[in-house]
Amino acid sequence: MSFPWFTLFLAITLSVKAQKPIPPTVHTDPAGALTVYRDNLTRLRHEHTALRELPNLPFFLFGMGDRLKLIYRNGRLLNALTGNIEEQWRVKEEIIVPSEYLVHLVLTDGQQIQIRENESGVWLLQPPRKPKLIPGTRSRLNLPGFTKQPWGPILRVLHQEVLINVIHGRPVPNFLVYLKPWYRDAALMGMVLRETNNLSLIQDWIMAINKPFDRNNHGIPEVDNLGQVLFLVSLVSDKKHPVVQSVLDSAGHFRRGNYVAGQTDDAEHPVYQTKWLKYGLKSLDLPDPYSIPKQYDSYSALFWWAYRNEHVAGPEFDKKIAINSPYYVWAEDHFYTQRRGMVGTVDYPLSWQQHDSDAHYPGMTVLDKDLAKQKLAFTHAWHAAEMFLLLHVP
Template identity: 75%
Template sequence: MSLRWFFFFFLLTLSVSAQKPLPPTLHPDPAGALADYQKNLAQLRQQHPNHRELPNLKFFLFGMGDRLKLIYRKGRLLNALTGNIEEQWHVEEEIIVPSEYLVHLTLTDGQTIQIREDETGVWLLQTGRRPRLIPGTRSRVNLPRFANHPFGPILRVLHQEVLINVINGRPVPNFLVYFKPSYRDAALMAMVMRETNNLPLIHDWIMAIRDPFDRNNRGIPEADNLGEVLFLVSLVSDKSHPAVQMVLDSVKQFQKGAYIVGKTNNAEHPVFQTKWLKYGLKSLGLPDSYTIPKEYDSYSSRFWMDYKSEYVAPVSVEDKKIDETSGANYPYLAWAEDHFYKGKRGMVNNLDYPMSWEQQASNAHYPGLTVLDKEFVKQKLAFPHAWHAAEMFLLLYEDK
């Protein structure tokens, strides 16, 4: 072989090697990592005293971003969308460490298996064997450790609960029970992804937006969607995006003097809707002639990103409180208000994982939970929930 060909194959080998993802090693102390995480959870629960008991399934989801979605539960690794068994083991002991994206198994024959997700994919690790990257999970995501944050382990889990709900490049509230994105939820998810440099995961979806309304609520065009779309576009594009002009044209149907008003969750919320519109226009550097109406709006405190001085308080203190049922079923609402009021009314559950949930949502397709447990279909309880996880993440992340 000539020297020229030798160098060619040498460089080719180097190139192929460089493209191969570097596998993780076996985690040396899963029990210790779990104890550290549980200590962090105890601190969070102490600071946020409103708690809710949820059933403990002892499961874990793998497949952040566009990776194959997998569920570990009771010695089985399942395809989360089909229910097919991908792997199964006879397990003597399991340790699920949410903050390390890790399931550690001791088998009945004494072997050790670890399922571990990192920035390159989902891996099966076993003593004495080569690490195996699970097919369909090789893609890049950024997974910061938040090492200098007092709630670093918790932020890791909340971040995972956002990214796990990106499916086929689309950000959905919960990939098991929702088939399409909600612009409101997606905007909050995108705020998390902006902080962690993961916007490429939803870049193509945002670029493909053409309808300024998600029409998820019985097909009704909801006025807050306009600002949410503008904000989403601002993260990956500019005012030349085709959706921008569509939004500006659609604003006219909601305009009432210097503000907009329409339906959001079947009711008029002009303050909330105008805040979102102004925020979207500001994000793209577009002219803004709108004025936030000086009136009480129960949704106003759920928009915490800007315009806090424009808030008009309710006549009664009780009016501003989310009722107990809504706070338990839709916990993202109270966490959003905590961000606005700097309060601590948002609920924390009793589980190691997941930390976020939603129950009794009108447009969720709960039979999708059958792969987890049929009982949840009856209870209409879905977790994790990306909007809830995002609200928690953004509040805790800011509070360093």
Template identity: 45%
Template sequence: MKSISSKFMLFGMGSRRKFVYRPGGELLDAITFDLVKKWEIASEHFEPSEYSVTLETRDSRAIRIFEDEKAVWMDDNGDRQALTYGKPISLPRFEDHPQASLLRAIHGEILVNIMPFGPVPNLWVYPRPWYRDSAMMLMCMKQTKNLHLVEEWIAGLHKVWDRNNSGDPETDNFGQCLYMISLLSDRNHPLVDKIMKAVPQYRRDNYVIGRSDYAEHPVYQTKWLKYGLKSLEMDDQFKIPEVYDSYSSLFWMDYRTQHVDGAKFSEETVKNYPYLGWAEAHFYKTPPPMPVEMDSSPLTWEGAGSEAEYWRLLDPAKHGFYSEDDAKRKFSCPHTWHAAEIFLYYTDPRMG
């Protein structure tokens, strides 16, 4: 049930320069789309789980573009050169895990979407970090010991809300910020006091309520707030309301028993927003909502994001590595919330 047809390989995890390999033998800068290298190829082989593309040229040279803990490399018949370095990265192999190859590939799709200004849902259509997506990315990065890649971004957090959905002050941002701060700092981070001063405006009785994705989600929002307070070992006077909330099942990290069951996400919704389906499956401990096709890259996506700047896909499509159909249908790939939910689904020991 893959919703995208684009095929390319991104390189440049963390703070490294971003590259994209275009099928047919071209390596481009993934931001400026300047041509870096071109080959006349006889064959090519994508290995997302090895962060690698292997080429055979028409004159029988073996070319390999790949990424490891130290750098992005290009190996031309045994002559290896680094294309970019940046901060060292931890790339666990997940050796004993039945989904080791998938976890490696998905992990790469998360790390390659860390930009100089912070972690983003997609490096092309989202020019700013989103707290919700970032929090899920950082849960994965905590497991893989890569939080140093966002240390400066977390230290510099100063806004209570990201205001990415038409400027809305989304109430779930309270807990997401507190949680992210807890990963590398403590309650003395200057944003914590700002958040706690803002919370009373959204308090109703002993829970919080406001807008998230243009609707009220008091269960989801209160769960996030409680989780953030707990992560910072702060006083928690809040209780999760006993009401139906369609977003309650997106919060599988804790408070699972505090949930009023109701309608689940439709198949059509999950096609566009697959992270909703993966989170819901994680919450209910049910099988994955869709297979993950490991024969191509990228593996993750989002469709019809309300605030995604899809016009930014015109250049990738013009340069031939991004599907015009995906761009016209408003599908961005890869997508980090989707990647994070897959990663966390398979690494949660409670799902065994």
């Protein structure tokens, strides 16, 4: 029996309609939404009282996932990677609402424009004109509202700060100052993406991993990478992935009795490294001949989601670490159920990192030249991920 042509036509039509990007609605109360978000932030700062004074630069990043990366700042919408002006307006008033992925503009001639990102792309909304999908931003994402979560507005922003640092399918710490993914940062990003059903964004990158070490720290093979690679593989594949055997072979070179040890951040962290390896093996249902050594390791508390009882207490990270690399202390907070991790003093971003010897801070010049001088990166995916995973209620 021949397939009826009208049925084929109907199927194609329905498929096209299903794929058609759906614009967001014009937000009718951006000021009210900003108040709700700020109230949520105020409550967070009352509970997490360690504050970091940050430069108050009214801006917002658009382009989550593999979309064109854009910066709104001072009446301009810039290509974040080239600095080219995509759109510009003469602005009388602006309201930036990070939790709604929204910039609301009142122009000098009285017109109102909204730039808003949703699950299908980044849009210019200027009624009564039709919504305009900005070229290069059409792709599907899952953007949960977290409406039943006590930190819902904040979680939406932290989720955005993770997604904004996925570029060309690769998870990087900050897309403006890091060219390559770091396995450790990617693993924590992967935990967030798994929670929000967005692993497809980095699936191809994970499938293409063919080395057990990222060697981003001056070419050193950092031993925690071994478990991180196995865990990343487990998110989208299984133990038949080609890199798995390479990881197992490499682990043997760093084995000391029944644990592994080597360099991570220029020091040995055998507890942390062995925890990662064991977790990676477990994630892929592989044999595990390793035991976590019973000794103090300053990185042990960074591993908060498993092996919590296999830990020897000791000095915690100091204030300088909390200021420059806040993800360490937020992870430690998750382990100890405490609140030493710093919260910034601005609406956006909620994550940052400063004075990392491996970051190329001139990349921040497109946003603000003083950030480059201060060696301060806005945003930071690992920091955002640690905050998200601590504040999110399963």
